[in-house]
Amino acid sequence: MSVLKADHISVNFGGLLAVDDFDIEIEQGQLWAIIGPNGAGKTTVFNLLTGIYYPTQGEIYVDGEKMTARKPHEFAAAGVSRTFQNIRLFGGSTVLDNVKMAHTMDCKYGYKDMIFRGKKYHAEEERITKESMELLDLFGLAEKKDFFATQLPYGEQRKLEIVRALATKPKLLLLDEPAAGMSPGEIDEVISLIKRIHREMNQTILMIEHHMKLVMGVAERIKVLEFGRTISEGTPEYVQNDPLVIAAYLGGDHDAHA
Amino acid sequence: MENFLQLLVYGLQLGSVYALLAIGYTMVFGIIKMINMAHCDFLMMGCYIVFFMVSIFFGDQMIGPAVALLVVLVGSSIIGGVGVGIERIAYKPLRNRPTIMCMISAIGVSTFTQNLFRALPFIGPTPRSFPKLIQDFTITVGPVQISFARIVTVAIAIVIMLILWFVVQRTKIGMHMRAVSNDKDASSLMGVNINRVISITFFIGAFLAAVSGCLYATSYTVIQPTMATTLGNKAFIAAVVGGIGDIRGAVLGGFVIGVVEILVTSVWSDLAYGFLFLVLVIILLLKPEGLLGKPMTEKV
Amino acid sequence: MGKVLKVVKNNLEFPIFLLFFLLVTLLHNAGIVNSYIMQVLMLACIYIMMAESLNILNGMTGLSSLGQAGFMSVGAYMSAMITTTFLNVSAMNGVAQVVAFLGATIVGAIVTAICGVLIGIPALRLRGDYLAIVTLGFCEVIRAIWRVIPSDIAGAAFGLTGIPNLANFFWIFLFMLLSVYLCRNYMDSSFGRACLAIRDNEIAADTMGINCFKYKVIAFATSAFIAGLAGSMYAHLMSYIQPDVFSYSKSTDFLVYLYAGGVGSISGAMVGAFALTVLPEVLRDLENWRLVIYGALLLIIIIFRPTGLFGGREFAFLKMKTGGVKVFHAKTPILWVKSLFNKKEKKEAAAK
Numbered sequence: 001m002s003v004l005k006a007d008h009i010s011v012n013f014g015g016l017l018a019v020d021d022f023d024i025e026i027e028q029g030q031l032w033a034i035i036g037p038n039g040a041g042k043t044t045v046f047n048l049l050t051g052i053y054y055p056t057q058g059e060i061y062v063d064g065e066k067m068t069a070r071k072p073h074e075f076a077a078a079g080v081s082r083t084f085q086n087i088r089l090f091g092g093s094t095v096l097d098n099v100k101m102a103h104t105m106d107c108k109y110g111y112k113d114m115i116f117r118g119k120k121y122h123a124e125e126e127r128i129t130k131e132s133m134e135l136l137d138l139f140g141l142a143e144k145k146d147f148f149a150t151q152l153p154y155g156e157q158r159k160l161e162i163v164r165a166l167a168t169k170p171k172l173l174l175l176d177e178p179a180a181g182m183s184p185g186e187i188d189e190v191i192s193l194i195k196r197i198h199r200e201m202n203q204t205i206l207m208i209e210h211h212m213k214l215v216m217g218v219a220e221r222i223k224v225l226e227f228g229r230t231i232s233e234g235t236p237e238y239v240q241n242d243p244l245v246i247a248a249y250l251g252g253d254h255d256a257h258a
Numbered sequence: 259m260e261n262f263l264q265l266l267v268y269g270l271q272l273g274s275v276y277a278l279l280a281i282g283y284t285m286v287f288g289i290i291k292m293i294n295m296a297h298c299d300f301l302m303m304g305c306y307i308v309f310f311m312v313s314i315f316f317g318d319q320m321i322g323p324a325v326a327l328l329v330v331l332v333g334s335s336i337i338g339g340v341g342v343g344i345e346r347i348a349y350k351p352l353r354n355r356p357t358i359m360c361m362i363s364a365i366g367v368s369t370f371t372q373n374l375f376r377a378l379p380f381i382g383p384t385p386r387s388f389p390k391l392i393q394d395f396t397i398t399v400g401p402v403q404i405s406f407a408r409i410v411t412v413a414i415a416i417v418i419m420l421i422l423w424f425v426v427q428r429t430k431i432g433m434h435m436r437a438v439s440n441d442k443d444a445s446s447l448m449g450v451n452i453n454r455v456i457s458i459t460f461f462i463g464a465f466l467a468a469v470s471g472c473l474y475a476t477s478y479t480v481i482q483p484t485m486a487t488t489l490g491n492k493a494f495i496a497a498v499v500g501g502i503g504d505i506r507g508a509v510l511g512g513f514v515i516g517v518v519e520i521l522v523t524s525v526w527s528d529l530a531y532g533f534l535f536l537v538l539v540i541i542l543l544l545k546p547e548g549l550l551g552k553p554m555t556e557k558v
Numbered sequence: 559m560g561k562v563l564k565v566v567k568n569n570l571e572f573p574i575f576l577l578f579f580l581l582v583t584l585l586h587n588a589g590i591v592n593s594y595i596m597q598v599l600m601l602a603c604i605y606i607m608m609a610e611s612l613n614i615l616n617g618m619t620g621l622s623s624l625g626q627a628g629f630m631s632v633g634a635y636m637s638a639m640i641t642t643t644f645l646n647v648s649a650m651n652g653v654a655q656v657v658a659f660l661g662a663t664i665v666g667a668i669v670t671a672i673c674g675v676l677i678g679i680p681a682l683r684l685r686g687d688y689l690a691i692v693t694l695g696f697c698e699v700i701r702a703i704w705r706v707i708p709s710d711i712a713g714a715a716f717g718l719t720g721i722p723n724l725a726n727f728f729w730i731f732l733f734m735l736l737s738v739y740l741c742r743n744y745m746d747s748s749f750g751r752a753c754l755a756i757r758d759n760e761i762a763a764d765t766m767g768i769n770c771f772k773y774k775v776i777a778f779a780t781s782a783f784i785a786g787l788a789g790s791m792y793a794h795l796m797s798y799i800q801p802d803v804f805s806y807s808k809s810t811d812f813l814v815y816l817y818a819g820g821v822g823s824i825s826g827a828m829v830g831a832f833a834l835t836v837l838p839e840v841l842r843d844l845e846n847w848r849l850v851i852y853g854a855l856l857l858i859i860i861i862f863r864p865t866g867l868f869g870g871r872e873f874a875f876l877k878m879k880t881g882g883v884k885v886f887h888a889k890t891p892i893l894w895v896k897s898l899f900n901k902k903e904k905k906e907a908a909a910k
Contacts, residue, residue: 090762092757093880101751102766104766104768105766115740287687295810347857347898352860354886355886358622361690362817365814365856366853369853370856373847373853377849531702532701535694535702538695539699542691546683546688
């Protein structure tokens with residue numbers, strides 16, 4: 001069964017067809033990328049796949065379960081977690097708390113345990129702290145656990161967002177431009193980071209990226225969007241040589257392929 | 259029916275006071291997204307400054323309408339300047355903080371000014387009676403009796419609103435104001451001097467509040483340092499009901515709240531104040547952006 | 559032996575609370591601390607509870623509430639109506655009085671929490687300033703309701719008199735500590751973290767699996783519960799409540815306490831409420847000028863100490879693990895004076 005299936009979804013913003021007939025089926029363990037020029041509707045696709053926008057047409061399935069018109073937190077509970085293009089960390093909280101906050105939904109004690117602080121409370125808190133620290137350790141952020149999230153340098157903020165998304169133990173991780181605004185050196189680091197998450201944790205990933213070196217270096221399958229429509233899909237080699245894609249990126253004759 | 263018409267006239271007069279006051283709330287909210295809890299104090303200060311100007315320069319003698327208008331305008335301009343000063347002192351340093359902090363600061367300003375006026379020996383907490391600025395007489399139109407002062411009040415309020423409408427829609431500074439209320443950062447990049455626009459907004463707001471204070475005090479002649487709080491709350495409700503951030507909304511809301519208040523008071527005076535808040539709650543829950551406002555969304 | 563010592567050492571605050579309570583009671587009985595000071599102290603404790611209750615909404619969840627006095631009035635009226643109108647507690651003997659008082663307090667607080675949910679559910683459709691305005695509206699509507707309830711039940715506009723004076727320093731101090739610890743336990747749990755996440759970034763919180771609506775309603779209920787407790791204490795301390803006591807200016811008082819102390823920090827709320835309740839009493843000799851100074855000090859705190867008097871820290875005895883407040887840049891007094899005259903802008907203009 002596929003981890004995520006989007007069945008011909010479209011969304012309309014007051015007459016503007018932002019995403020038109022988008023179709024994707026992601027299997028466990030795959031690494032997908034969506035590319036496309038600015039304004040092609042990539043982030044809109046992410047917002048549709050996480051319940052922030054509702055599709056006007058089509059259905060979304062996560063792990064076989066129909067998720068159309070569900071709320072973002074229900075998508076998260078079903079196993080879809082994401083990062084944001086413009087970083088959205090919990091700025092008033094520490095790095096460790098940021099990760100612990102992502103554990104809210106798998107926290108097993110109730111309101112009563114919270115008030116009276118029984119055994120269950122202490123056991124759960126200990127587990128959450130331990131798991132969060134392990135994850136931070138894995139990504140080299142453990143020493144900075146008491147920093148405020150906004151005090152981290154830009155690159156580490158992006159990293160922390162990925163860590164936070166991973167803390168929800170997602171079946172599918174959505175990365176929205178993980179390398180945006182980074183220097184070439186940092187991009188190499190992001191490439192190895194994504195490869196590590198994909199290989200070592202066997203994490204299914206769907207990402208949006210502008211940076212060609214990153215996309216071609218890590219993605220297994222690529223979808224190319226332009227003006228909300230899918231214009232090409234396939235392996236990096238295939239997409240790179242598709243005349244329609246070249247036309248979309250370099251400008252030129254739109255009917256080259258058709 | 260006659261009774262209703264009579265009440266309607268009272269309502270419109272009170273509504274014109276609320277509308278002028280509500281414009282100040284709405285303009286400040288539109289520009290810097292803060293609820294200026296101290297706005298009503300400009301009204302109180304306006305009453306006092308006109309009171310002192312009249313008693314110092316004219317004593318007990320009756321002044322003509324032109325002189326009265328001049329006194330009110332000069333007094334209100336001074337209050338406008340006070341408004342600019344208060345913005346510089348108490349709100350400007352908080353511009354990059356959550357708006358609720360500006361609100362706390364405004365509460366501080368309000369506590370400070372009201373109690374300063376109570377503490378100053380030549381003002382004091384005792385109520386005073388506002389001087390008669392115009393010779394009042396009653397006009398009878400059919401079954402309805404209207405005092406001349408009320409007509410003048412409504413007329414002045416409407417003239418001021420029209421001037422303001424012209425300033426905001428047709429002049430360069432008005433364009434700057436609209437730009438800043440749309441997007442502060444972008445308009446700053448376009449070369450709009452934000453500080454100047456905010457200062458002018460506060461000047462206009464405080465000026466209108468002071469004028470509305472004088473209009474209010476010509477009919478309800480008792481003035482005291484704490485007089486403005488309830489008036490301010492009602493004007494604020496008016497601004498929200500009309501759609502906060504929109505000047506037309508403030509005017510509409512002001513008149514609606516004025517009329518509703520007078521009508522409800524005539525039925526059950528104990529309930530009027532609470533009823534206005536009920537109107538506020540219902541409007542907010544059904545149409546949060548107010549009668550004339552536009553809905554807002556956050557971009558992801 | 560060593561283990562016992564460690565437990566005692568780690569929980570040293572409880573004996574200190576007890577000692578403090580005994581000391582104040584002793585001084586009061588010895589006549590050194592007069593009833594007036596006791597009254598101020600007890601009011602300060604009640605206002606600490608209110609500031610804590612407001613902190614759950616404003617500080618932790620980022621929901622601006624201007625209607626806290628409304629919740630307080632629900633707790634005050636419910637409990638006072640139980641003890642005064644329905645039970646006539648004054649006629650009971652000592653133990654029964656205390657039991658009735660505690661029962662009424664709990665019932666009052668639970669009713670307040672239910673009110674919190676009922677008000678919270680529709681109000682939560684709104685954001686930011688609009689939420690603040692609608693809570694203010696609800697607060698005033700509640701006050702209007704108390705005014706129209708017939709006078710033989712709740713005293714109507716004249717207020718409810720003859721409430722038995724059952725809230726002594728012991729109960730008020732105890733309930734204050736319980737509220738503070740409730741807030742502590744709340745903040746240091748998945749509930750508190752969920753609220754902080756909503757405060758910091760609601761959309762991100764939502765995509766991290768936090769059901770924002772649910773946690774906001776829980777925050778409203780918890781906050782209202784504590785306000786209800788405080789209301790009951792207030793009614794049974796003052797023996798007299800009147801609708802106008804719980805006007806929105808009372809709500810803004812609590813807001814001021816919270817922000818002056820340090821929003822988002824439990825200790826800050828305590829410090830702010832205590833300091834600002836005691837301050838006007840200390841300045842009492844200045845008569846009319848005391849509130850002028852109060853207003854000026856408040857402005858100074860807000861302008862130059864964005865994180866409040868307590869700087870967003872927490873008392874060590876609370877043993878907080880979660881927490882933290884957003885830090886804002888504040889101008890130094892000299893820069894502030896310069897900014898009054900637009901010095902910087904003029905310089906830039908000259909450079910052009």
